[in-house]
Amino acid sequence: MLFCLLLATSGHALELSSRHHPVAVAIPESMTLPDGMRADDKGRLTCATCHGIEDLEDKRREDIDVEAEDFLRGGPWKKLDAFCFQCHDEKPYQRLNIHVQLDEKGAPREETCNYCHRETPDREHPPERDEVELRLPVERICLGCHLKTPHLNALAHSRKVEEKMLENIQAAEKEHGIILPLDGKGHVTCVTCHSPHEKGVIDPQHPAGRQTADRGVEEGPEYLPSRWSPIYQADKEERLPELEKKLGRPVTLQYRRLAAEVLMRLPARDGSLCRACHSFDD
Template identity: 40%
Template sequence: MNKLILLCCLFSFSSVAEYKLPPLHHVVDVEASINISIPDSFPTNKKGQIDCNTCHAVKDIKDIPLDEVDKNVKDFFRGGAYSSLSDFCYQCHQKKGYKRENIHQLIDADGELKKQKCLFCHVETPDPKSDYQREDFKFRVPPQKLCIGCHLKTPHINANTHLLEVNDEMLERIRKYEKKNQLRIPLDGKRITCISCHTVHEKGVLDNQKLAAKQVQEQDIEMGVGYEQHSWNKVVQKDKKSRLQKLYKDSDKKIEITYQRLTHEILIRLPAKDGSLCMVCHKFD
């Protein structure tokens, strides 16, 4: 669970005798920490403490039986409605303090390696200047599971269909491509993993002369991948309309899928937007 959500949902033992609260709930009848800033529109009680009215704009909410509280009204969370619970929490809490760290940002402002970050994946911090074989590295979990700790199992379309062992013909094709183009497509034995296509070290961590250092990084990692709107979006919207309506009906949430084109890529061994990456393994007639 996100640290902020956990913080905002701590059970209030001090107030359980006065109010019947749900199992996960923000603490009440407490003074605000100096680390948060409560908006003027979020009232505290006469003692300057956070109470029900601080977060909820529902009139006399503390007098309403718990199972009768309508959580879907616009002002259930004061100032709402909010697209996510985190957005509500950030009305008081500083968003920056709860932002998940990007472990791929490995170089500090002075150009030095943030060695502690290496230990998210490695058992020991490797020396970027040394030469290693795959067998020299000790990871905290098997390579095929390393990325799932932070990323979704299916972060993009067809992700799972790629995580397979390649046959001898494709393996030979990969090795020939590596030799001809002077780059590294790392496999786990004969198995493709996330890092076969994606790099995990930002540009500059590894010596540029090393084959494993070759990558595409067209903008700062903090900015992420760049996209732009495309005229094909109208076609996609029309094609998916009926299926999205069914999903919306089943989940009670509006679901949108847009078609966009890549403009900037990061942390990838070869460009995907022009198909170069695909051509390492695949051959199209």
């Protein structure tokens, strides 16, 4: 309620997602805010407690740069959890890594399958994609645990794929022997780029099982800390100018290098993943 009032007093009704963190709530005595984060004079959370963008609440959504380093104070954050744990105790929030799906013997842990699937699918004879029965629509299945904005550009990608791009996707699926599944409305979604499955759950010869996994799922991807490095910008490989020309507007990419990838349908590191959909002029 407080939250609505707060927004109502500002010029714009900036609507936050239902999963957004509560605002204007009192900070309990047991909680210590980290350096650089401040409560308002009544000891409550404000936008500026967490966000380093001035007058965020008065801005229009399209004017907010969610990819700015200080969008979340102290950022960019490699793991969102680390941001949360500055205020919250780690323990109660520790989450089940549902992607650890094989036991020590390499057998599937069925309890993990049933988190997303209505029934455990047959790994030997994977069902057709439209026969897979998930507990939630595919575009929502990841969001209980992950945010809609788990990383830069994820939200910008939940878009419908145009005809030309669809042709690229189909060609890439064929070329690499993989799947890049879209949601029911033809939008890019999390599992378009990510496999939800630990490598080995589905036969790696099967298109749904073929994936990039440089490391274990427990470890997660690894980044080199060369953010905003001039080397990156100079790197022709990224072909940013072409992309900007195509889109007719400036584009911010993730200025950090991937050192190791996991749960990816194709490697992003060398651009293969991006090229499955985007065509750049050579």
